[in-house]
Amino acid sequence: MEAASKPILTHPDFHTRNIFVDKDDPAKVTGLIDWPHAAVNPAFIAGTETPDFGELLFFDKELDQTKSQEQPDVANGVERCAKAWALLTSLCPKLDKGIKLDERLSKFFAGPHFDRIIDECALRSLLINLEDAWEKLGMPGVCPYQSSADHRKIMQSMIDERDDRHRMRRYLMRALHCDSDGWVAKEKWDPNLPVYRETYKEWVETCLKEREENETEAEARETADRLWPFDLR
Template sequence: MDNGSCVVARVPMPIAGPSRLATNSEVATITYLRSKISLPIPKILDWNDDPSNPAGTEYIIQEHVAGVQLHQEWHKMNPEQHMLCTKALSLTIKKMASLDFPAYGSLYFADAPLDSDLKIPFEQGFCVGPHCSPVFWNRNPGEHELYRGPSPNCGPWRDLTSYCRGLIDTGFSRLPKEAVNNRKLLPYQGSIQDHVRLLKTSREVIQKLSEDERVKDAATPALLHPDFHKRNIYVSAEEPTVITGLIDWQSTSIEPAFIYANETPDFAALPMVPEADPLEDEQDETEISRQKERELKDASACYQTYDVVMTALVPKLRPARLLDPTLFRLFHYCHTTWRDSAVAVRQELIELSARWAELGLEGSCPYSPTEAELKQHARDYEDFEAVQALKSWLRDNLDTNSDGWISSDAWDAARVAHRAAYDEWIQTAKEAESRGEDMTVAKADKMWPFDAR
């Protein structure tokens, strides 16, 4: 501003979520949280969810957060600072999880532009309405063929059964309405018919899971930050264990607690253990090994700190964290089968079917794959795992997240590294193809996870 002060002005892109609702929900969520618990969320100075206003767009104007991104500071911090910062952030999650809600969906102001039958009254001035995540409105980036309208069931949902129905309805709504060019699909994507069958099966399996008392106990409505990672956390430049700001509350939602329970933020995640490089000499390898050991010890302390707080001090998350995560994974993926591929959902169904009795579930699993299906799945799953390993390797080497997010100041270096990684991947495929192996250049190109080539 002219007087030297800073504010942040934000406008939504079409992929942000439903028009008006995404803005109204974000502002309502921030307003409610600031009124209930002590969190370093930047104050909203002005906002408007009507695109016909004089600015010509919805907007939110907020205070500028003091401090620096944790993403920028993390590598400069020592192990004790990492642990203290993780503890502070874990206790922040505890505060959010202490709030109670009457239904699943998103939080809005009571006068939000919604039909009355889509509003579940909440505390004075607020209501629970439709889930405003882009997933339910078919607006995710890179999925233009799905931009034809929202799911017919975006909520709100008063109980777990209706929430599950919303997931399946959304999964069906995300299937293309016409045949897709196979050249654009991953080798293990599966046909539209495959996905229809998987969704019908998932509906039966999820219905049985949602009747289990342990799953019900783990399904208390909870509202947590939807993207609680280092890039959205600001800390003091002088004392990085002090949290100064939490940003990007877009698409915050009220979910069954088990949806959040087993997610691990990047500041508490254990690192991948890379394979030894045969080109390193023995002395270098020893020093690198010691460095990796120190990093693993540091990350383990952060992970254990986070785990203790989530399990011991957050009652809503405890039931799910004490149960086998296999019970809950289908809830995460059944509504995104087309995005994640048929093999991803089929793997969850196969594991549930194989472990049904071991997991203490009543009766028999509605899904029982044939030997032929299992053999075909094993071949497809090998490709799927190769892509997941590639994504993990790229995420660690490019210092990005699974969606490819890169801070603007690191973009040029990351683009060069990305290009080198792609060239290496394709060269490996060429060599495999020349040996007559299953991997080909065309297949490798399809499996590359980012648009850039």
């Protein structure tokens, strides 16, 4: 933990949208923007986030069905980027140690920095992860947070719902070419709106069709609205 907590100066939002490259030579970086919030933080804070170009790509059978012939080349390119990012981080010893810190520790301590501990579900899921790994992590004594079987069952239901919402958000980001908060470029608004409304309609219909036996139609609609990640209906 001490090694992963050493200070490091990092870019706050090191993703492709903030990286400019030469139009004739994409391998040549010409500039980085959005530096105002750059800060010195413990290395594990930078280590909890992977830039979008360093993440492996998961194809969607519906969204990517027309690009099946391109998928091997795209996947190969993404894999090379992920390996390049892993190599670059290994050349920065402080960052490398921050990345290698057990994620159950790094996510818990970095949570407040990224405003991730915003509700009971987020906090308690992190605490349960620590409780389960307490001995394995070499922590002394007994974890001060102790959860009951009944509470874990309730929490698992909340976590499943949170994960469903997260998957829906990622799907919509790809389907609508929008940001995680639903923002789309002005020129894409008109063509995207019908797709958005149709996707929402299909989502509600799916929730109604697959609702539990003891769940009413009104309750199923309420669940659909609760899991839908954006405000527009």
